[in-house]
Amino acid sequence: MSVRYSLDGIDILDSMRLKKRLVAASLLFVVAVLGACGDANDANIDDAASIDAADSGKFPIELTSRRIEAGKLIYSQNCASCHGPVQGPAAIDPAPVHGDAGHTWHHPDRLLYQWTLDRPPLATIMPAFRGALSDEEVLAVLSYIKSSWLPEIQERQDLGSAQYEAQVIEFGTD
Numbered sequence: 001m002s003v004r005y006s007l008d009g010i011d012i013l014d015s016m017r018l019k020k021r022l023v024a025a026s027l028l029f030v031v032a033v034l035g036a037c038g039d040a041n042d043a044n045i046d047d048a049a050s051i052d053a054a055d056s057g058k059f060p061i062e063l064t065s066r067r068i069e070a071g072k073l074i075y076s077q078n079c080a081s082c083h084g085p086v087q088g089p090a091a092i093d094p095a096p097v098h099g100d101a102g103h104t105w106h107h108p109d110r111l112l113y114q115w116t117l118d119r120p121p122l123a124t125i126m127p128a129f130r131g132a133l134s135d136e137e138v139l140a141v142l143s144y145i146k147s148s149w150l151p152e153i154q155e156r157q158d159l160g161s162a163q164y165e166a167q168v169i170e171f172g173t174d
């Protein structure tokens, strides 16, 4: 967000006030977005998780430049036709954007991984990629999506992914 200090008719003090108001407004927005997180997908979190020994240690997904690079190509070949560029806009109306403005980062890595392989809960259009993409390719495409988020969003979603893993390990899925 850039506020120009040299606008005609707006002195520096005014533009500082404007800046403060913009910062306050964007904080409110973040709070509103987080508050609105109780969507249908979250109700399915418990059903969707299954303990797979082969998955242990995969999450939170470790971002490496190799994965991000590979994921970029996988994304453009398999996801962009519906989801558009990661930061939007989506290419078809019902497809959510995966960027900062979307909802993808409200979910832990384990679920994003399962949903990409086997479709999200209640999906109508989103195809399953099991068989089409390898496990590592799914991790790579998710790495690319994650790498596009603002650092504070990445941090938050990583923390959520780690907490989710701790719950899966401690309580299982019952």
Ligand code: HEC
Pocket: 074, 075, 078, 079, 080, 081, 082, 083, 094, 095, 096, 097, 098, 102, 103, 104, 105, 107, 112, 115, 116, 120, 122, 123, 124, 125, 126, 127, 129, 141, 142
């Ligand atoms: C044919 C169109 C299409 C393609 C291709 C597609 N998606 Fe989707 N995706 C959708 C739609 C539409 C939804 C919303 C659920 C529904 O109605 O199917 C969705 C939902 C999702 C969700 C759950 C919502 C969210 O953001 O948390 C994830 C994750 C996702 N897609 C990831 C991917 C990834 C990764 C790829 C590529 C490997 C991909 N999708 C390819 C159409 C598509």
